Amino acid sequence: MEKRLTTRVIIVRHGQSSYNSQRRIQGRCDESVLTEKGRADASKVGETLKSLKFDAIYASPLQRAKSTAEIILSCLNYPTELQTSPNLMEIDLPLWEKMIKQDVKDKFPDEYKCWKQCPHEFSMSIPGENGSKDFFPVLALYEQAQHFWQELLSSNQGETILIVAHNGINRALISTALGIPAARYHSIQQSNCGVTVLNFAGKWGESVQLESMNQIGHMGVALPEPREGHPVPRLLLVRHGETEWNRQTRFQGQIDIPLNDNGRQQAQKAAEFLKEVPIHLAVTSPMVRPKETAEIILQYHPDVQLELNVELSEIGHGLWEGKLEAEIEQEFPGELDRWRNTPAEVQMPEGENLQQVWDRATEAWNDIVTAAANEAQTCMVVAHDATNKVILCYVMGLGLEDFWKIKQGNGAVTVIDYPQGLEGMPVLQSLNITSHLSGSVLDKTAAGAL
Helix, strand or coil: CCCCCCEEEEEEECCCEHHHHHCECCCCCCCCCECHHHHHHHHHHHHHHCCCCCCEEEECCCHHHHHHHHHHHHHCCCCCCEEECHHHCCCCCCCCCCCEHHHHHHHCHHHHHHHHHCHHHCCEEECCCCCCEEECHHHHHHHHHHHHHHHHHHHCCCCEEEEEECHHHHHHHHHHHHCCCHHHHHHECCCCCCEEEEEECCCCCCCEEEEEEEECHHHCCCCCCCCCCCCCCEEEEEECCCEHHHHHCCCCCCCCCCECHHHHHHHHHHHHHCCCCCCCEEEECCCHHHHHHHHHHHHHCCCCCEEECHHHCCCCCHHHCCCCHHHHHHHCCCHHHHHHHCHHHCECCCCCEHHHHHHHHHHHHHHHHHHHHCCCCEEEEEECHHHHHHHHHHHHCCCHHHHHHECCCCCCEEEEECCCHHHCCCEEEEEEECHHHHCCCCCCCCCCCC
16 A cells, blocks of 8 residues: 655664764764774674675764765675765754763753754854854754754665664654754663664655664664653554465555454564553553454553543545555546545545544544653553554644654554653654564565555
8 A cells, every 4th residue: 555665764873972972062073083892893794684685875974974875885785885975964953062061951950951942043152253143953963963854755766775874863864854843952862882774755845754763673773762761651653463364465544453373473573562561551552453463562561551532543434445556446436546646635435534534543642641741751642553553643743634644564563752741752763673573674564555
């Protein structure tokens, strides 16, 4: 059902650097070098990616990123030439470079508050020959990222590309590709040596999909730590395991199809993956496929009571339910193309539209976040492809027209933190983790109908 996407881009943040370990602002300063841990983690990324054949590898010219790329390259079965691009350099923060983060907070309290709360409005006054000039680091970075995409996608069509860069520019690359506004710059996590996968259908401005974001399982850690290091409300959003209709690409919607054997195995692998993760609350769609998935995961969390919430049910496909794509095209000619290209405009015959799913699912989501925020707890939510995608568009500041930009594999785990509760900006820590299912950073689950 998903569009054909031909260019795969894998984005990696550099390994831990000396300035990372010292909690210093790095920016474009090139004094920071990889630590021993940073080099070891870069090798782990290389081992994870070694079987992939990259047509091109690009890195920031700053040594912490370039060294990470060189270590990864040394592990690959199909090495290729490393190219550097100035458009992959880190965000420019000239007045803060080399400073300890806490000193920045103390010395520039108002500016730091703006940086954190309104990054798109944050500016630095840079002295020059003709007086001071206001410089907007985040907006400049987003423009830089867009230039990189335009160049890359015009010259690397249909290829598999590796990019090794930095926290800030990686966020800007992901955000500009998907259309996430600069106001949400701090809402995307990029861990050292985290792996993100983007798929493009064509040139800049054409269809794009975020397959996964910030996977770190290759480093022996299941989930990223909260940014500030202390407990925050955390939501684990899980898609149910595979059903036979997923495998057949038959539209399920609200027909209550159970997991197949592979789906139960996926749920079991998700259970093992989350075994050591504290879970305090659990909510599921009452439909049998997510409910069984949740019950399998909760075998390792016996004290957690599973709540059912009907508002998390899958989209009602109406008269499409139970049918294959060819059957739908025959009965409703042209409607599948509309669903692929303008999903927000499609009313399912005798079913729902995405706005109805958005309204019920986001209201349920906000209630769950509020419950988790009361005790800074972790809550697992198990639901469906369309339901999860709608929730993630909402969380990421996207709209219903962006529905197909998000991937949700069977048995996948997504991690969202709410450091300031529902009133603050959520932080997407990781999206569509499927490495526990296949051992790969690529999503190899069935790409069937919803």
